[in-house]
Amino acid sequence: MSADPGLHLAEPFSDAGQQRDAATLGMWIFLATEVLFFGVLFAAYAVSRLLQPEGFAEGSDHTDLLLGTVNTAVLLTSSLTMALAVRGAALGARRATTAWLLVTASLGVVFLVIKGIEYRQEYVEGLVPVLAFDYAGPEQTGVTVFFYLYFLMTGLHALHLLIGIGVVATLAWLNARGHFTPDWHTPVELTGLYWHFVDVVWIFLYPVMYLVARA
């Protein structure tokens, strides 16, 4: 038995490795349900775009390609820093791990700020269905549906990211206080999986929202 502050071998597990594997499996099963949670929205997108391709092309044209691309790079980099944080926790590099976790959370905040700027831009341009929608071209229906899905899907993604930022920041604080060890840092590993998943969702959101008929 080790004296790690966080390690607690629960009843059904015969060793720490098995317990960690079970936790990892549990997180992956949760992520699989999240794949379907977002997946159904992507299915709605696919059908809607199939039925009104011109409207979607027009709508996508009104998204900010530069900010969207920058944001994608921001999230991809945050996955790198998160992976480095998990690695740091496994090696017991406490200060480095705390630093990487804080960088990850900060990059998440940068993403949300840029997203907020985009949302504000779209509000000013009158592209927010129901709340502030002024688009009156021939593809009005398609553009409405596009932006409805845009705000719904990126909004849901942003909510997931916000939760992730909160958890990562909390982990940074806990880690700074010596809560994690090389033998036990399961929350860091599992949060890393969640964070990468949120990145993967955006990896698909980027082309379907920003790159429709850009040529």
Added chain:
Amino acid sequence: MSAPTPRPAAEVRRYLLTWLALLGLLLITLGSALVPLGSLNIVLNLGIAVAKTLLVMIVFMHLSRGAPVVRLAAATGFLWLALLLTLTLSDYLSR
């Protein structure tokens, strides 16, 4: 049981190379989107997105050294998504 953690330096190099590959794929998807390729654009964009996802999952999410049952859970999630998309789209595409 999952495989043990690889040598520290090799792991960092792997992460950095993966990150550069991801950024490279991002530039390719952006660049190709600006070239008129008709229906090939969406195929290319989605294909690149899948490639990025595989990189993130295999390297950053450690599926490369994950227990088989974990890989099965990951694959199952996407299998169900594929079923959802296939059955839904086959309906609309055949109308």
